[in-house]
C-alpha cells in the first residue's frame with residue numbers, strides 16, 4: 263500500500279547501515295508508488311494528497327506562528343494554500359524566522375509592516391518591494407544547504423509544497439540545533455544528510471514529499487542522485503565513527519551512572535539484582551543520559567552565543583567558524599569535551615573538520631586518561647587506607663602478643679622456681695626415708711613344696727620379721743630381723759615397685775640411685791627384678807617398670823630438658839661381674855654398655 267510505504271519511510275531513525283540503504287529503498291518505493299497509483303481512483307488519490315499537503319502546511323504554519331510575531335498576526339492556524347503563499351510572499355516572515363534559526367543569515371530585512379498589504383491585487387507590488395527579502399532568504403537557505411524553492415512557487419500556480427518542505431526542513435534544522443546539534447538531523451521524519459557536494463541540488467536531497475516521481479527524473483537528476491548515494495557512503499563512514507564514539511560515551515557514562523546508583527542508593531543491597539531491576543536501572547540511566555544530552559546541547563548553544571557575543575547578532579561565516587575553532591580549542595584544553603567533534607556538522611571545509619576531529623580525538627583521549635587516572639587515584643587512596651588500617655591492626659596485635667609473652671615468661675620463671683623447690687623437697691623426703699633401703703620379699707612355696715613348713719613365723723608392719731629355726735631350741739630357735747619393709751608371699755609385682763618408684767624420679771633430677779636384688783639361688787631375684795612373663799605388663803618386675811617410668815617422665819619434660827638414657831644390666835656371681843644384655847651367649851665380662859635410646 264502506498265500509504266504504508268510512506269509511513270515506513272517516515273518512521274525511522276535507524277542505524278547508519280540501514281540509513282545508507284534507505285536512499286535506494288526510498289527511490290524504489292516511490293517508483294512503486296507511481297506504478298500503484300494508476301490503479302487507484304484518481305479522485306481519491308488527489309484527495310488524499312491534498313489532505314496530506316494541508317496537514318504539512320498547517321504544521322509549517324504553526325511553527326512559523328510560534329517563531330515570529332508577524333506570522334502569528336498575519337497567518338491563521340489553518341490557512342488555505344493561497345493564504346499561505348500570500349502571507350509568505352513578501353519574505354518578511356521567512357527572513358525573520360531564518361534569522362532566529364540562524365542569527366545573521368539575512369543581514370538586512372526589509373521591514374515595513376504598513377506596506378505588507380495582504381491582497382491578491384497587491385501581490386505584484388509586494389513581490390517587487392520585498393523581492394530583496396525573498397532573494398536574501400533563498401540564498402541564505404541555499405548557503406545553509408537546506409531545502410529551498412523558487413520565488414515563483416509562492417506565486418499563483420506555484421508549488422506551495424516546496425515552500426512547506428523548505429519551512430519544515432528549517433524547523434527540523436532548528437530543533438536539531440536546539441538539541442545540541444549532535445549527529446544527523448531530520449525533518450518531517452526524513453534524515454537530513456549533513457554532507458553535500460559542492461554544487462548540491464538541495465531541492466532533491468532527502469525530499470520525500472517532493473512531487474516528482476522517479477519517472478520524472480531526468481538524466482541530470484539521476485546523476486545527482488548517484489552523487490548523493492556516493493556521498494552517503496562517505497557520510498556513512500563518518501557517521502559510523504560518530505556512532506562508535508557515541509556508543510562509547512554512552513557505555514562509559516551509563517555504566518558509571520549505574521555504578522553510582524548501586525553504590526549510593528540506600529537499600530539497593532536488599533534488592534535482588536535480577537533482569538527486571540537491571541532493566542529498570544538502565545532505563546533510568548538512559549533517561550538521565552538523554553536529558554544530559556539535551557541539557558548539554560542547550561548549554562553548548564548558550565556558551566557559543568556567549569563566545570560569539572550574541573548581542574552583535576551577525577557574523578560572517580568565516581568568523582563563525584573561527585569562533586567555533588576557538589571554542590573547541592578551549593574545550594580541548596579543558597579536556598572535557600567529548601561532544602566537540604559533533605558540533606561541527608559535515609559539509610564544512612575539510613581542514614576545519616580535520617582540526618575539529620583531531621582536537622576532539624585528542625580531548626577524548628585525554629579525558630579517558632584523566633578518568634582512568636582518577637579511578638587509579640581513588641583505588642590508590644582506598645588501598646592506602648586499607649594498608650594503614652591493617653598496619654595499625656598488626657601493631658595492636660603485636661603489642662598484645664609481646665605483653666602475653668612477657669606474662670608467660672614471668673609465669674614460666676615462677677613455674678621453674680616452684681618446680682625446683684618441689685624437686686628439692688621431694689628428694690629431701692627421699693633422703694629422709696633413707697639413702698640405703700633394704701626390703702625383704704618372702705617367696706611363696708613353689709608348686710610341689712606344699713608339705714614344707716615355712717621358717718617365717720611372723721611379719722611385722724614396721725619391717726620386722728621373725729624366723730624360726732626348727733633345728734634349734736629355746737631362745738636360739740627364733741630370731742628377729744629388721745628391714746625397711748617386709749613383703750609377704752601374696753604381695754604383687756606392682757606393690758613391690760610402688761616403694762621403688764619415687765627413686766626413679768630422683769634419677770631424672772640428678773640423684774644417683776642403685777637398685778639390686780640379693781639372695782640365694784632360687785630365692786626370686788629374677789622374678790622380682792624382671793618378672794616371670796614379659797608379655798604381660800602385670801607381671802613386669804622392677805626393671806621394666808622403672809624404664810617405663812623413666813621414658814614417661816622424660817617425655818613429659820622434653821620441652822625443657824632432654825634426657826639421654828643408658829641401660830646396663832649386670833650380674834655378680836661368684837664374685838665375677840657379667841653383662842646380662844649380651845645376646846650372643848658369651849657372657850662377656852663387665853664393663854660393656856648397650857645403648858637403648
Ligand SMILES: Nc1ncnc2c1ncn2[C@@H]1O[C@H](COP(=O)(O)OP(=O)(O)OP(=O)(O)O)[C@@H](O)[C@H]1O
Pocket residue numbers: 704705706708751781782783784785786787788789790794
Ligand atoms: N614371689 C614369687 N611368687 C611366685 N613364684 C616365685 C616368686 N619368686 C620366685 N618364684 C619362682 O621361684 C623360682 C626361682 O626364682 P628365680 O629364678 O627368680 O630365683 P633366682 O634368685 O633368680 O635364682 P638364681 O640365683 O639361680 O638365678 C622361679 O620358678 C620363680 O618363678
